Amino acid sequence: xxxxxxxxxIVGVGGQGVILASExxxxxxxxxxxxxxxxxxxxxxxxxxxxxxxxxxGKKVYSPLIPAGTADVVLAFEAAEGLRWAxxxxxxxxxxxNNQRIIPTIAHTKDYxxxxxxxxxxxxxxxxxxxxxxxxxxxxxxxxxLVNTVLLGAISGELPIPGEIWEAVIRRRVPRGTEEMxxxxxxxxxxxxxxxxxxxxxxxx
Amino acid sequence: xxxxxxLPEIKEPTRTLLSGNEAIALGxxxxxxxxxxxxxxxxxxxxxxxxxxxxxVKAQWSTNEKVAFETGIGAALAGARTMVCMKHVGVxxxxxxxxxxxxxxxxxxxxxxSADDPEMHSSQNEQDNRNLAxxxxxxxxxxxxxxxxxxxxxxxxxxxxxxxxxxxxxxxTRISHAKGIVELxxxxxxxxxxxxHDIERFVMVPQFARKRHHEVELRLKRLMRxxxxxxxxxxxxxxxxxxxxTGGIAYQHVRExxxxxxxxxxxxxxxxxxxxxxxxxxxxxxxxxxxxxxxFYEEQMHAAGIPCEGKRYFPIEGELNPDIVAEGLRxxxxxxxxxxxxxxxxxxxxxxxxxLCPGCAHRSVxxxxxxxxxxxxxxxxxxxxxxxxxxSALHTCICMGASVGMASxxxxxxxxxxxxxxxxxxxxxxxxxxxxxxDAVYNKAPVTIIILDNRATAMTGGQQHPGTGYTLQxxxxxxVDYIKLSKALGVKHAFPTDPYDYGETLKTLKRAVSIPEPTxxxxxRPCVLYPVKLEPEPYRVLLDICNxxxxxxxxxxxxxxxxxxxxxxxxxxxxxxPDTCTGCRLCLQVCxxxxxxxxxxxxxxxxxxxxx
Ligand SMILES: Cc1ncc(C[n+]2csc(CCOP(=O)(O)OP(=O)(O)O)c2C)c(N)n1
Numbered sequence: 001x002x003x004x005x006x007x008x009x010i011v012g013v014g015g016q017g018v019i020l021a022s023e024x025x026x027x028x029x030x031x032x033x034x035x036x037x038x039x040x041x042x043x044x045x046x047x048x049x050x051x052x053x054x055x056x057x058g059k060k061v062y063s064p065l066i067p068a069g070t071a072d073v074v075l076a077f078e079a080a081e082g083l084r085w086a087x088x089x090x091x092x093x094x095x096x097x098n099n100q101r102i103i104p105t106i107a108h109t110k111d112y113x114x115x116x117x118x119x120x121x122x123x124x125x126x127x128x129x130x131x132x133x134x135x136x137x138x139x140x141x142x143x144x145x146l147v148n149t150v151l152l153g154a155i156s157g158e159l160p161i162p163g164e165i166w167e168a169v170i171r172r173r174v175p176r177g178t179e180e181m182x183x184x185x186x187x188x189x190x191x192x193x194x195x196x197x198x199x200x201x202x203x204x205x
Numbered sequence: 206x207x208x209x210x211x212l213p214e215i216k217e218p219t220r221t222l223l224s225g226n227e228a229i230a231l232g233x234x235x236x237x238x239x240x241x242x243x244x245x246x247x248x249x250x251x252x253x254x255x256x257x258x259x260x261x262v263k264a265q266w267s268t269n270e271k272v273a274f275e276t277g278i279g280a281a282l283a284g285a286r287t288m289v290c291m292k293h294v295g296v297x298x299x300x301x302x303x304x305x306x307x308x309x310x311x312x313x314x315x316x317x318x319s320a321d322d323p324e325m326h327s328s329q330n331e332q333d334n335r336n337l338a339x340x341x342x343x344x345x346x347x348x349x350x351x352x353x354x355x356x357x358x359x360x361x362x363x364x365x366x367x368x369x370x371x372x373x374x375x376x377x378t379r380i381s382h383a384k385g386i387v388e389l390x391x392x393x394x395x396x397x398x399x400x401x402h403d404i405e406r407f408v409m410v411p412q413f414a415r416k417r418h419h420e421v422e423l424r425l426k427r428l429m430r431x432x433x434x435x436x437x438x439x440x441x442x443x444x445x446x447x448x449x450x451t452g453g454i455a456y457q458h459v460r461e462x463x464x465x466x467x468x469x470x471x472x473x474x475x476x477x478x479x480x481x482x483x484x485x486x487x488x489x490x491x492x493x494x495x496x497x498x499x500x501f502y503e504e505q506m507h508a509a510g511i512p513c514e515g516k517r518y519f520p521i522e523g524e525l526n527p528d529i530v531a532e533g534l535r536x537x538x539x540x541x542x543x544x545x546x547x548x549x550x551x552x553x554x555x556x557x558x559x560x561l562c563p564g565c566a567h568r569s570v571x572x573x574x575x576x577x578x579x580x581x582x583x584x585x586x587x588x589x590x591x592x593x594x595x596x597s598a599l600h601t602c603i604c605m606g607a608s609v610g611m612a613s614x615x616x617x618x619x620x621x622x623x624x625x626x627x628x629x630x631x632x633x634x635x636x637x638x639x640x641x642x643x644d645a646v647y648n649k650a651p652v653t654i655i656i657l658d659n660r661a662t663a664m665t666g667g668q669q670h671p672g673t674g675y676t677l678q679x680x681x682x683x684x685v686d687y688i689k690l691s692k693a694l695g696v697k698h699a700f701p702t703d704p705y706d707y708g709e710t711l712k713t714l715k716r717a718v719s720i721p722e723p724t725x726x727x728x729x730r731p732c733v734l735y736p737v738k739l740e741p742e743p744y745r746v747l748l749d750i751c752n753x754x755x756x757x758x759x760x761x762x763x764x765x766x767x768x769x770x771x772x773x774x775x776x777x778x779x780x781x782x783p784d785t786c787t788g789c790r791l792c793l794q795v796c797x798x799x800x801x802x803x804x805x806x807x808x809x810x811x812x813x814x815x816x817x
Contacts, residue, residue, distance in 0.1 A: 013557065030222050037350070038222075039383035040325045045592070047559035063461040064383035064454075066348070067527040084554040104557045108758055108767045109594060112555040166437055171219055 005058035006034075006159065007066040011085045012077025014049050014101045017148035022053035024152060025159075028169045029057035032161045039064035048104060050081065069170070073155050074126075077134075077147070078102050083118040086125040095126040096154050096193070098134040098147065105181050130154070132194045145186035149174070153189025207669075207679040207736070212258045216505050219389045225354040225380035228387045229318060230255035232358030233288045236314065239263060239395035240280035242273040244636065245665040246292030247327040248381035249320035254668075255288055257677045261395065266668055266677045269636040270295035274302045274317070281315040281371075282407065284398030286362060289354035293321040293334045294604065296672040298637070300337070303371070307341045308417035310369040310424075313398070314362035317343075321377045323497050329604065331523070331584065333498035338373040338475045342421050344428050345373045345475035347439070349456040350387035357472065360437065362402050368424055368431075375474070377497065379454045379524065402755040429476040437472025440485050445538040448489030450482060450502055450513065455495045458530040462540060476503060476599070478516045479509040493518070495538055501614075561590050563764035564739060564787030566704040566730035567657055568627070571598040572760050572795065573711040579624040579718070584638070586630035586664045588657055595761045599628065606637020606779035613641070624718035626653040632662035632670045635685065645723045646695040653724045656687050659732040667735025691725040699725040733781040733787055742788030743804045744781050750800035752780040757792035757801070765792050 008025060012018040019040060026038040040053035054066045069087065073094045076082030082097035089095050096120050108115045115121060123129045132154055134195035150171065156166060167183060174182045217233070223231065229252050233241065241264045241444065243253040257264035265274035270291045277289035291299065296319050303317070319337070322328040338345035346361045348354040358374060365372040405413045432438060432734035443466045451459050452471030459468065469485045471477070485494050496505040496513030503641035504516035518533035522807055534540035571591040574581050575598040586609060591599040601611055614620075629638045634656050643653050662668040669675045674684035691699040698720050702713040710728075717800050718725040733739045753776025757765050762785040767777045781792070783804060793801040 004303045007541060014559075030386060035386060036222060037383060039379055039380065041382060042564075047562065047587070048557060049559045050557050061385075061465075063527045064379055064385070064457065065526045067461065067531075079552050080540045101765065103567055104555065105560050105761060106558060107555060118554075123495050 002006050002139055005056050005061055007071045007073075007090075008055045008155070008159075009052060009066055009071040009074045009085060009088055010055065010077070011050070011052045011074065011081045012098075013081065014047060014051055014105055015035060016051070016077040016102075017145075018053055018077055021077075021148040022055050022153050024059070024149075024173055025055050027173065028165050029055070030162050031165045031169060034058055035061045037061045037064040050084070052085065059087045075151055075153065075155050079118040082129075083122045083125075086122040086129075089126045093126070093128065094155070094158055095122060095129045096130065096151065097122060098151055099131050099132050100135050130193060130200075131193055132189070132196065134189070137192060138185060141188055142181045145177075147186040149182045150189035150192075151159045152173055153186035154193040156186070156190050157193055206681060207675050209258060209679040210253070211761070212346045213259055214392065215389045216391055221387060221389060222384050223351050223355070223387045224251065224382055224384050225319075225348070225351045225376055226251040226382070227289075227374070228351040229290075229358045229374065229607045230259065231387070231389055232355040233286075233362070234259050234262065235320075235390050236362045237286050237395045238314070238316070238362065239285040239397060240265045240277070241290065242276045242280075243275050243290040244268070244270045244295060245668045246295050246320070247393050247664055247665055248322055248378040249290045249292045249295070249318060250665050250668070251381070252288075252318060252320075253677065256288070258702070261392070264677055266670060268671055270298040271302060274299035274306075277315060278306050279309075280300060281311045281313045283400040284313045284396070285396065286314040288316045288318065290318040292328065293332055294328065295319075295332065296334055296337055298605075303341050305409050305414075306371050307343050308409055308421055311365060311371055311418070312369070314364060314365040316358065316362055316685060316727035317373045319373055319375050320381050321375065321498075323377055326378055329445040330603065331498065333501060334375055335375075335474055335501045336499065338375065339501075341373075342425055343371050343373055344368070344432070344473060344476070344658075345375050347375050347453040347472060347474045348380055349453055350380065350459065351383065351387050351468075352712055353472070353519055355389070357437070358506075360727075364428075364431070365559065368428060370424060375453075378526070381794035393488055395644055404434045422463040427555060429478075429710070432473045432575055433478045433481050434478045435473055435478070438478045438481055439470055439472070441468045441470060443467035446490035447537075448485060448492050449495055449539075450492060450506070451495040452502065453497060455497050455525050455530070458525050458527045459495050461527040462534060462547070464530045466539070467515050471502060476501065477505050479505065479511065482506060483509065483511050486513070491539070493534070493539055495519060495525070495530060495533070502760055511777065518588065548594075557595055559590060560593070560761060560763050561587060562733050563762055563782075563785045564733040564789040566659055566728055566732075566789070567574045567591060568596070568760055568762065569704045569710050569716070569791050570657065570728060570787075571596045571706045572653060573714050574598050574628075575628065576711065577715060577718070578619045579714075580615065582608040582615070582625070582627045584608040584627070584629040584633045584659075586633050586662075588628060588630055593761075595759050604637075605633050606641055607639030609638050609645060609654055609761045612647045612654070613648065616650045616652050617648065624653070626655055626714070628655045628657065630663070631658040631660065632668075633689070634687070637662070637669050639690070642691065642696065642723070642725070642800070644692045650723060651721045653714070653726060655714070656725065656727045658687060658727050658729060661732040661735040663732045665733060667732065688725045689726070690803055696723050696725050698722065699712045699727065701727050703731050704728040704730050705789050705791070707791055739787045741784055741786055743786040744788060744790070744793060744801050745783070745804050746779055746781055747800045748778055748801060750798055752798050753777070753778050754797060756795045756797060760791055760795060762792060776783055
């Protein structure tokens, strides 16, 4: 994995913290010694639009955009967004979806419906789909604002970035006084993911 | 004072992850740029927001791009290194001073940053401003990532001083808002040498301007030699018979797909180094040009007699990405193999168009205009979202300030039987609406101009402007009074209205359009996001009273949500999201059956009952 570029696509709805999460991930990848590029479109994000952030790291990264269908991990902060971006996950890649639904105003019109079972649909597209109650975990640790750290924790097991580096970056980048809570949230995210993986593989047996 | 958090001084070489915009701000600081001005506009805005936070510099939001540019000229002629930033369409506004500043030339380094927006992620068009640098006959630099954005900023400022010319750094959204690793250097202390007059050089009357035009042409020849020899225009040797010519972000996409092809990378794209490209062409069998938007390199190469292919395989519209580049190269026969198979995307997921925020003060104005069946000439800002469903109450949007002139024009030809209004944000009015209003008064156009004064440039992130009372660097300053300003321009009827009072707003608007003279209406509620996000102050729906009529849904508030529960007639009832409702009360005011009440009141009522 280290010779090749690792592609992580983080998606969600404006205001959910997608951009902060991709900031932390890029910073951690740089500290781990990789070349890094990250790209997203600002602008409409405050107003309920879709937000997607591409993070790429490896020995040398050229384009800031992940080629179609080559994301090693898609991390979706919102259920329907997980479905929207599922097609971008690579053959043996992973889709992590936060079990939260944000229903846009447009779903109140006759023309559009929010998908009934977005995560179930996503599973049909991506074999390795993990659903996570990020908000529950965050609330349990202490604040709904911790969702993005929980979700980063959930994908950390997939990435060639050592734990010490994650810890250092989280300590440096989160608001002062929330360091311990954030580290706890990160750990709970990682554990939740591990538990999901075990559950899924035991289902297969 | 508004507290602006300063960034730490760079005292030793530092490696860090920066966006293109941040990299430009820091590159400018490293070159001793002392003054920077801009008008906000995506994707350029963060350049000045970053620069303003660096110790030891002056930075300002100007009223519009033309003024930003002219202020920059003044600073540069006074011997301060200067940067002026804007989005692509901003350069249209600054075009007048730009074209003639190219004649006088500069004293201290002068960098114009043009941030283009291929794909129109947040813009009204996708013009390719590389054409404008060529039109103005000034040198242009095209970085392809953050590192180059930083490095080219410095080189461009050097070139500006060496050739005494304004220079353009042309970036695009994927440079501005992408991050990459940048090497920073320690800062010098900026210098200002002071203005010295030179009438023949700085007074562009015909007899002097003719001489300066001659100088511009000579300068272009010297710049051409520089461009031909510069290492920013370089050959990357490689394998295979097909050579690529590319620059800007397209370079990165090409390298992603063809890491080993021989390639000519363009860093200075005006003047284009045609002889260096010709020499490269001689080393390959075929030449393919990959560039975003217009065939800017390609046409000049054709004109120079260099055989090449480009837009035959690549789109002119929209932005490029590695997939589009791969597809074009495959079609050209320059890339073997099949397109990688991607997982089928299961279902079309519903779109999420941007919407006005819960509590946005613009909403009630559109609700009223819809009721009045007005013809609404719109402008650019958050309020342009009033065009979308379910409001659908804004009917034009061309460029900043256009609403006022367009509404006047319709009235001058008696072109509508409906009430005709122009609707314009505060920042946009100050940017380009004042002259239109003066024109309406002068030419007696009976239009109503609605100024949506939310005391912020909201669309681009809440920047200060001459109506907010604060400067970019956080100092207190004069805040314009729109009513007094209108009166001074000769408007006899100018009314304030509280947009949270729907009845009053409707009444005021009806009154304004009934007067057969220019009238002005100014709304008086601040933005819900800036300078601080309003805390929720939720209302709730009494479900036993809600009759499912949908009046509250038709105001298009994201906090008002349809639910499964229906009335006897099968109409869906609604609920209000307590986490996002800010308590503007518009839904309550349009509800015909009084089914909406503040959450607080109900709780208090419950409590007092319990106490009894
Ligand atoms: C010439 C030009 N400069 C800048 C922009 C970017 N831009 C779009 S809307 C806007 C300002 C909107 O502010 P305001 O008029 O106060 O409306 P609000 O968004 O606050 O409702 C800006 C700066 C543009 N489209 N055109």
